[in-house]
């Protein structure tokens with residue numbers, strides 16, 4: 001099992017604080033150090049260092065009479081915009097929409113994998129899957145907290161999701177039909193999410209950038225555990241191998257679609273790039289993802305379901321078949337295989353958790369009341 | 382059950398749980414550092430939620446939570462005026478002083 005850890009070159013040594021965690025050692029995943037400084041985790045660390053460096057450079061000048069010019073200056077200097085700074089309303093609205101959508105995706109994204117927790121093939125796999133799904137809940141919460149710094153409340157955002165007025169990533173509207181899907185989701189879906197999110201660690205809005213740094217560090221465990229599941233299956237019985245290949249066949253194109261519509265149809269991109277919310281275009285990120293996956297699939301001994309996939313020497317990148325964007329649009333609009341099920345499940349979970357929230361609030365109020373008279377007594381004494 | 386099923390952000394819904402700021406001491410010898418925020422009904426729940434949310438990988442040996450409403454902040458808009466008194470007191474930094482050649486342990 002260790003051999004596979006030597007595999008993907010995006011698998012980069014984790015930071016000390018992540019490595020020192022007990023559960024990690026428990027599973028025996030001691031990763032040999034490799035020197036892929038260009039790896040994705042390396043980029044997360046670089047983004048974190050850049051964030052510190054920008055903070056140390058400090059802000060020249062002050063908002064003064066022309067806050068719009070000052071905002072532009074801060075963004076141009078790769079400094080971070082912070083919650084109470086002046087910002088264009090459209091910048092605020094764009095961020096709220098993007099961060100909320102991202103948070104919703106983490107929350108809804110727990111469902112496809114939650115589907116397999118009780119059926120994991122071993123206690124070890126079950127514990128890992130639980131930890132992964134719990135991380136996704138955490139990601140959702142970090143992101144709702146980041147959105148709240150922009151003046152919107154988490155409850156409002158949750159309501160917008162439940163009312164179907166805000167979206168989540170369309171990938172989670174596909175069903176998880178086999179255990180191998182737990183592997184493929186970790187490898188491809190979390191993998192695509194990482195490629196998307198690493199550049200967001202350098203986003204111009206401070207709270208979002210900081211949340212993304214934290215999230216990306218956790219995501220690499222998600223990707224590795226998925227890759228390990230697939231590697232195990234791909235080297236198992238013929239039936240297991242077939243299950244792994246079938247799963248990759250089903251998830252490959254939806255994963256490519258995670259990067260959004262092609263640049264020619266992407267409406268928000270240019271402005272987001274100018275504001276340094278986004279750093280790379282959809283197509284650039286998709287290409288990067290494909291180029292990383294080819295070698296990783298080879299190590300797995302699995303085939304990516306694209307007969308047109310081949311190295312293009314001129315471009316220095318792989319040519320590949322684009323996902324079906326018409327299908328992406330249909331799924332976004334609600335006609336994916338699981339849209340209804342995902343929303344119903346989330347609404348039910350929210351409804352069925354209501355008594356817990358109410359009980360906690362009632363208990364807090366009761367405790368506060370108990371303290372009040374005690375305080376008054378103190379004063380009298 | 383239905384009385385709680387109203388979406389909470391709607392007017393007339395249950396008020397949202399208070400916001401707490403979370404500070405974590407990563408290791409003995411380091412100060413508590415702000416790591417983020419969360420919603421919880423009371424301090425005890427805030428502490429438990431903070432543990433699950435911010436220290437799933439042993440990122441800390443101690444957690445503080447405090448109600449966000451209890452924090453008094455200097456707004457960045459007032460940054461210059463507010464921090465001005467320190468700006469002209471460079472003599473508070475050791476680098477202000479010239480150390481004569483040969484003077485050790487200073």
Ligand SMILES: [Fe+2]
Nearest residue numbers: 106135136139
């Ligand atoms: Fe996540």
Ligand SMILES: [Fe+2]
Nearest residue numbers: 136190219222
């Ligand atoms: Fe993940």
